[in-house]
Structure formats: structure tokens, C-alpha cells
Amino acid sequence: MTAASTPGPRDTTGAGPQDAAAAARLTAVARELAEAAGAVRAAGRAVTAVASDPALLASLGRSPRSGLRAAGALARGLTEPAGLGHAPDGGRAGHAARLAGVAARRGSLAGDLAATALRLRIRLCATRHAEYGAESPVRRMLVAVEAGLPALALRILREDVRVRSAGHALAALAPAWEEVTAWDALADGNPFNDAAAWHTVTGTRVQSAPPPVPRPRRSPGAGSLAEPPDGVFPDGLDEDGGICAHLRNLAALGPGRMLTRQVTGPDGTTRCLVLLPGPEFVLPRTASPEGLVAAVAALGCGGSPYTLAARHALRRTVPDGMPVALVGHGLGGVTALHLAGGPGRTGRAVTHVVTVGSPTGSGRLPAPRARVAGLAEEHDLMPRLEGRSPVPALPPPPCPSPDRLELAWTDPSYDLPLCLGAEAYAQSLDKSAPEARDRVDELLAAYRGRPGKTAVHRLPGG
Known part of the structure; x- marks a missing residue:
């Protein structure tokens, strides 16, 4: 697989x-x-x-x-x-x-x-x-x-x-x-x-229904709220266009948001890049474990408030037929895999999905011909929430499809929980896994170019 x-x-x-x-x-x-x-x-x-x-x-x-x-x-x-x-x-x-x-x-x-x-x-x-x-x-x-x-x-x-x-x-x-x-x-x-x-x-996968998760109360009209274009925030984004730049932008976005940016690639085609940040990492001793609970609940459920709001925002802001690449960290990566499950999920053509520090989604199949890459540092527990390691002790058989790729590495300077953040992942890729960084940059080469219309959305349940 x-x-x-x-x-x-x-x-x-x-x-x-x-x-x-x-x-x-x-x-x-x-x-x-x-x-x-x-x-x-x-x-x-x-x-x-x-x-x-x-x-x-x-x-x-x-x-x-x-x-x-x-x-x-x-x-x-x-x-x-x-x-x-x-x-x-x-x-x-x-x-x-x-x-x-x-x-x-x-x-x-x-x-x-x-x-x-x-x-x-x-x-x-x-x-x-x-x-x-x-x-x-x-x-x-x-x-x-x-x-x-x-x-x-x-x-x-x-x-x-x-x-x-x-x-x-x-x-x-x-x-x-x-x-x-x-x-x-x-x-x-x-x-x-x-x-x-x-x-x-x-080496088999657990097949079980997700546990019941109480839905939060939502006021009438609550949903995906597109914030007014921020004249300062978009100008402060990292414009490099590589995966490390996307991770730094994910860190700048913060939890509970989503960014859509239209990019004119080297071939002159306009595509849409979508950034989905993960939740704030919280330890059991801090105020609330909502982030980890939300990540666990989202593994088997594509109907979380965060996912539903992201789907609604994509349908509202991305023109029909425009190619879309989804880049997510943590819970954002899980959401990206749910959104990529075929045109019926978003009504948009998802061509690439990159997850960072997320479970690999072995049970969530993306749309046909969608390229999927998963990045994980070996000391990160989040990718293991499905019970499967990104680097199993027994290597799996070769994948028959070239459209799915998993990249993992070891950073000896890990420091939990700081090493789980998007910014820390960017630093780790630059320092410890430049080969993984370059492979993902090559995968997203078509989405590297002149930036255009950018919108930031505030999503519930994030």
C-alpha cells in the first residue's frame, strides 16, 4: 500500500x-x-x-x-x-x-x-x-x-x-x-x-468504527468563516514555495485556520495551493487535551467540524476545475487526506497531498492519480495514532503504485513537544533530511511560481 x-x-x-x-x-x-x-x-x-x-x-x-x-x-x-x-x-x-x-x-x-x-x-x-x-x-x-x-x-x-x-x-x-x-x-x-x-x-490494519465523539454546539449560521483579506499577513508569508516555506507559513497561520493561494506555475497554468495547519500541541498537564482528542477522532471520521468547514471553504473560494494541492500538518494532514478522497469530497480536482507529522491514512484513499507524500520524524507519536509506524521494524513490500510515498528520518535533537511543531519540522528537514525536502519540492514543482489571490479562512473545530 x-x-x-x-x-x-x-x-x-x-x-x-x-x-x-x-x-x-x-x-x-x-x-x-x-x-x-x-x-x-x-x-x-x-x-x-x-x-x-x-x-x-x-x-x-x-x-x-x-x-x-x-x-x-x-x-x-x-x-x-x-x-x-x-x-x-x-x-x-x-x-x-x-x-x-x-x-x-x-x-x-x-x-x-x-x-x-x-x-x-x-x-x-x-x-x-x-x-x-x-x-x-x-x-x-x-x-x-x-x-x-x-x-x-x-x-x-x-x-x-x-x-x-x-x-x-x-x-x-x-x-x-x-x-x-x-x-x-x-x-x-x-x-x-x-x-x-x-x-x-x-502487520494488518485495525478495522473498527470510530468511537462516538460529541459534536460541539454550533450557533445558527456557524461554519467556515473567510476572514477579510489581511493586508499585512499575506505579505509576511514565506514566498520560497518549497515544503519548508509551506511549513513556516503553517506555523504562522496557527491552528483553526486555512490558507488558499492561487499560484501561476512555470507552465503558465494557475493552480491553488491549500495550507491546513494542525492543532496546538497540548500536554496532559496543560489546560486542555482537545488537540490530541480531535486528532484521534478525526482518524476515522471525515465529518469533523474542521473537515466540513475546510470542504465548504474550498468549494466557495477555489474555481471549479482548478488543480489543487493540499499541504497539512498534524490534524491538518488528516483533514487533507479526507478532502482528497475524490471529486465528490470537495468538487475540486486534488492532484497532490502532502502530510507532515500525520498518520499516513492507509484507510483513506485519495482521488485517482492524486500524488500523496507523508513526512514524519521518527520520534513523533502523532503519525502512530493508527497503530502503524511510518518506519516499521519490518519493511513493507514494495509499493505497486508510484503515487504514494512515505518519507521518514531521525533528528537526534528532538525535544518534545517543540519538535512536533510545523516550524520545527521545517528546521529538521533542512538540517537532517534535505533529501526528503528536495523530493517533496520536486513533487510540488508545478505549484511553485508567481503567487496570486490569497485568502485566509477561520475554521471551527480546529
Whole structure:
């Protein structure tokens, strides 16, 4: 679905060819273990379905001896360590038996294989990040994870949060976030969060309806409000036309706004560039967590007030038939992906979408022939809100479509929450990922030219 590309200096540990070969072998083993874990889990479900089939019970009456032998063989395969471990799963009977096994602390072969695969993937993450090799709380926690000690790992994380704050602790852990949380879900003795962990193990996407989000009250006539053209603000915009200039303009716009600018490109065609800022980043200790809650809610819902208002503003200000490029940061990137889901979404021809620090939108398909690029610094947790890393430990297969691109890099100077801002992303691209910057600039070359009509819109729910 996506093509992962990692521009810039990725090898921060000084690994040579031998280390690269060892990492490749480790990757192959981790992938095979994950596939084996999924196959063993599927086998357990299949055996459970046979063992709980009413036809098997009916056969006991017709042929008690052979029926009992078959039932005994199925039971041994499902419950004995020499078989699948404690592997009942699926259906009411299988679910009840599984819960009983968890209460009795019975392990399964599939769970052991999955946990081993995740620990290998955590080790792979450590090979890409120098801070994971140095003595630090994150290093001690990962050692505890690799040793299979969830209680010790959690204690180290809590101490790190107490000393350095939750933001710094989570940002340091972010490159291995999916693997660590999935491993913890499998090891914590709670069967109700295992399903999410298995999505990480097998690399599948969670298919679920978004949680109900209360809609804010809106006064009559409330909607997308186009502010009067500001004679000072547009003149203060960065006119370079590259992605870093767009990020600086996004930072200048601030949350809850949208900018539309008509640009006459090198070929003489007039196109419209749309900038969608993200929400203000707020920590749990500050006044309100609305920004993060809005981002989570918007992942599965294209009907948020911010998205609806942006759609209305596009239809009102962009001439019909004019090509449109959407550039969004954070929640603005999620909104851009929703708006790009075909002409029926906006009534306008969206040709390019660039998201920065946003979830990649694997479930939101843009319009046909729309070029989509996702930019993410590896310590940013926002792109991981869908449960998938922009740089997974196991590289995905090559993307069959050239229209979708993901670019990720590591900035060793990250400082949460400042590193999540649009201005910080611009600085990081210039300093740590110039290759990613240049590739996106090339992608948006048609939207680089003489600026024309510019309008700033104030949007609700932003």
C-alpha cells in the first residue's frame, strides 16, 4: 500500500557491512517468526472450530471409541505444551476456554512466537538509533523487554516519566512504540487487548468504527468563516514555495485556520495551493487535551467540524476545475487526506497531498492519480495514532503504485513537544533530511511560481 523511503543519514550507529548483513538476517528471522505465529494462531482457531463442532459430539453416539479418540487428540493438540500450548480461540466455547487458560497463566505457542518476533523487532529498532545503545532509561527498559520482564520494564518507564516528563520519555521510546506496546499487551495477562497486539505482529490494519465523539454546539449560521483579506499577513508569508516555506507559513497561520493561494506555475497554468495547519500541541498537564482528542477522532471520521468547514471553504473560494494541492500538518494532514478522497469530497480536482507529522491514512484513499507524500520524524507519536509506524521494524513490500510515498528520518535533537511543531519540522528537514525536502519540492514543482489571490479562512473545530 505504501512505499517507505528513509532519506538522510539513517545509519546513526556507524554500522558497517557486517552489521548491515546481520540486521538483514535478523529482519528475515523476525518476519518468519511473525508469519509462523499467525499461522499457528490460525491453526488453533481451526482446531477449536472442529473440537466445538456439534457434528463431533454427534459422532460420539454413533462411534464412541473413535469419537473419543478424535476428541482426545484435538484436546491434547489445543492444550498440551507438546502441541499448540493453550490455544483454544474462536467461538463462545473457544473464547471461554481461552479466558480460563489466561487466568491459569497457560501460555500458547502462537503467543510465544509472537513475543519473540516482537523482541527481535525491538532489537532491530535499536540498531537504527544510537540512543538505544547508550546507557539510558530507554536502554534499560528495552533490556527488560528483551528479557521478558514486563513488570520491570513498566517500573523503569514510570521512573523515566517521573524524572524527565511523559513527553520526553514517550518521544525517546517512539521508534519502537508499536513493538513495545504490542509485546506488553501479549505479556500483561490481559486477554482483552491481545487483538490489537496481533495486528502489530501480523502487520494488518485495525478495522473498527470510530468511537462516538460529541459534536460541539454550533450557533445558527456557524461554519467556515473567510476572514477579510489581511493586508499585512499575506505579505509576511514565506514566498520560497518549497515544503519548508509551506511549513513556516503553517506555523504562522496557527491552528483553526486555512490558507488558499492561487499560484501561476512555470507552465503558465494557475493552480491553488491549500495550507491546513494542525492543532496546538497540548500536554496532559496543560489546560486542555482537545488537540490530541480531535486528532484521534478525526482518524476515522471525515465529518469533523474542521473537515466540513475546510470542504465548504474550498468549494466557495477555489474555481471549479482548478488543480489543487493540499499541504497539512498534524490534524491538518488528516483533514487533507479526507478532502482528497475524490471529486465528490470537495468538487475540486486534488492532484497532490502532502502530510507532515500525520498518520499516513492507509484507510483513506485519495482521488485517482492524486500524488500523496507523508513526512514524519521518527520520534513523533502523532503519525502512530493508527497503530502503524511510518518506519516499521519490518519493511513493507514494495509499493505497486508510484503515487504514494512515505518519507521518514531521525533528528537526534528532538525535544518534545517543540519538535512536533510545523516550524520545527521545517528546521529538521533542512538540517537532517534535505533529501526528503528536495523530493517533496520536486513533487510540488508545478505549484511553485508567481503567487496570486490569497485568502485566509477561520475554521471551527480546529
